[in-house]
Amino acid sequence: MSRTNVVLNPLECTQQALNWIEKKSLTHDEMVALNKEVLSNFKEYVNPGFLEYRKSVTAGGDYGAVEWQASGLNTLVDTQGNEYIDCLGGFGIFNVGHRNPKVISAVESQMAKQPLHSQELLDPLRSMLAKTLAAITPGDLKYTFFCNSGTESVEAALKLAKAYQSPHGKYTFVAATGAFHGKSLGALSATAKSIFRRPFMPLLPGFHHVPFGDIEALRTQLHECKKTGDDVAAVLLEPIQGEGGVILPPKGYLPAVRALCDEYGALLIFDEVQTGMGRTGKMFACEHENVTPDILCLAKALGGGVMPIGATVATEKVFSVLFDNPFLHTTTFGGNPLSCAAALATFNVILTENLPAKATERGQQLMDGFRRLAVQYPEFMMEVRGQGLMQAIEFVKSEVGYSFSREMFQRNVLVAGTLNNSKSIRIEPPLTITAEQCKQVLTRAEEALKAMRALSPTHQPTMSVA
Numbered sequence: 001m002s003r004t005n006v007v008l009n010p011l012e013c014t015q016q017a018l019n020w021i022e023k024k025s026l027t028h029d030e031m032v033a034l035n036k037e038v039l040s041n042f043k044e045y046v047n048p049g050f051l052e053y054r055k056s057v058t059a060g061g062d063y064g065a066v067e068w069q070a071s072g073l074n075t076l077v078d079t080q081g082n083e084y085i086d087c088l089g090g091f092g093i094f095n096v097g098h099r100n101p102k103v104i105s106a107v108e109s110q111m112a113k114q115p116l117h118s119q120e121l122l123d124p125l126r127s128m129l130a131k132t133l134a135a136i137t138p139g140d141l142k143y144t145f146f147c148n149s150g151t152e153s154v155e156a157a158l159k160l161a162k163a164y165q166s167p168h169g170k171y172t173f174v175a176a177t178g179a180f181h182g183k184s185l186g187a188l189s190a191t192a193k194s195i196f197r198r199p200f201m202p203l204l205p206g207f208h209h210v211p212f213g214d215i216e217a218l219r220t221q222l223h224e225c226k227k228t229g230d231d232v233a234a235v236l237l238e239p240i241q242g243e244g245g246v247i248l249p250p251k252g253y254l255p256a257v258r259a260l261c262d263e264y265g266a267l268l269i270f271d272e273v274q275t276g277m278g279r280t281g282k283m284f285a286c287e288h289e290n291v292t293p294d295i296l297c298l299a300k301a302l303g304g305g306v307m308p309i310g311a312t313v314a315t316e317k318v319f320s321v322l323f324d325n326p327f328l329h330t331t332t333f334g335g336n337p338l339s340c341a342a343a344l345a346t347f348n349v350i351l352t353e354n355l356p357a358k359a360t361e362r363g364q365q366l367m368d369g370f371r372r373l374a375v376q377y378p379e380f381m382m383e384v385r386g387q388g389l390m391q392a393i394e395f396v397k398s399e400v401g402y403s404f405s406r407e408m409f410q411r412n413v414l415v416a417g418t419l420n421n422s423k424s425i426r427i428e429p430p431l432t433i434t435a436e437q438c439k440q441v442l443t444r445a446e447e448a449l450k451a452m453r454a455l456s457p458t459h460q461p462t463m464s465v466a
């Protein structure tokens, strides 16, 4: 971690990097050099902590696993030529697959014309994407603010709710325990994981958390806030919690939340950054129960796995607080032409290929398969749950989940799971994953579990985990 005896020449650094970028293939020696360089750069200049957590280092063989290119819609290849089936989907980025040709083509065409906007003339693609969002989102959601990430889309939703509700004397927020909404100070105030929050206390005042899926707890919270004068400006929820481990609320919860918000005059914000864009079998997860929020947050897969983009869509009633002064909340790159081109092509792909229906079909195939394995391997697997292609396998403990994700990695399947949080392993492949690839994933999962059983000190299920 010391750079005392290294003289860094910035021009050389850029030249070397540009050479790698231009390369179409690697010799064995080049691969070894590249992988060594990348590992060393992470250690010296990114964050050595990452190397402890990534399976690509611990399970990646002699040189670690360094990604090289997307080899198909649902697969990627590392510098050593190993091809992985992507069942992690970038935590919900790659709904239309990797390098989807329609998204790439739209972005390339726009790139050739004008990549970023002048900031003064009217940018056409922003207007067309906003119109598309008004057409595709449920209910009377209509106006859109564009930004660059999920966190920013939540941040904008919170500010919008504040601007709308402060004249009504409402300043507080209610979110759910287990929620993930991002890690900027505002979004983090809504996020509910102590490990992410503690070092940054105190966070924004006025945030309450209630157990997710418990309608009585929400009713009590809204009631208490009203009694104390801390009236609630908005309730913020993920329709299905993602980071929290793919937690589905009981049926009827979301409509009941909508009714409670209306009763107390609180706005309802849905964070569909992960559940949106077809992931759960509908374009937006809130459509499973026909519930329309006042504000909808989108990002991740919105950019088609090619560009980063976030969006905060709101009803005219709520959004109109920004009409007088549209500069109240802005960001330089939000809604830029390349991102809007990517998002427009993404919606086109999801609609023409009916990817929500594919998510339902392939989701059923994977869930049936994993549930069969859960019956065969009860000493490891506790539960398989989810909706569409947003699924989680809950293991008996974190170490077992990590072993599973490691074994899967060694069998060239990417699943989510980190050293410090692997009790629930998330399965979120591209919605374009084929039936054949799902079959392979299940075969490799069975092999992984078989290997884990063989490695455990005794085959007695109750004593198997050291």
Ligand SMILES: *Cc1c(COP(=O)(O)O)cnc(C)c1O
Binding pocket: 148, 149, 150, 151, 152, 154, 180, 181, 182, 183, 238, 242, 243, 271, 272, 273, 274, 275, 299, 300
């Ligand atoms: C990933 C995620 C975010 C944060 O999005 P970023 O693009 O990482 O800022 C917010 N909300 C939910 C539900 C997410 O899954």
